[in-house]
Amino acid sequence: MMPFLYFPEDKSEYIPAIFMLAIIIIAAGVALYFFYKNSKKQEKKFDLEYKNQLEKQNKPN
Numbered sequence: 502m503m504p505f506l507y508f509p510e511d512k513s514e515y516i517p518a519i520f521m522l523a524i525i526i527i528a529a530g531v532a533l534y535f536f537y538k539n540s541k542k543q544e545k546k547f548d549l550e551y552k553n554q555l556e557k558q559n560k561p562n
Contacts, residue, residue, distance in 0.1 A: 509515070548555070
C-alpha cells in the first residue's frame with residue numbers, strides 16, 4: 502500500500518479532524534454571511550448615491 506497514506510486503526514483519532522472540519526465550515530458560513538450583508542449595504546449606498554445618473558442612463562431616448 503502507499504506509505505504516505507495514514508488510516509488509523511483507532512477510529513477515535515478521527516474525532517479531532519471532524520471537530521476542526523466542522524469549525525472551519527461554520528467559520529466559512531459566518532464569513533460568507535458577513536460578505537453578503539456588507540455587499541447589500543454597499544449596493545444600497547451606491548444606488549442612493551448614483552440614483553439620478555442611473556435613471557438618466559436607463560431612460561430610452
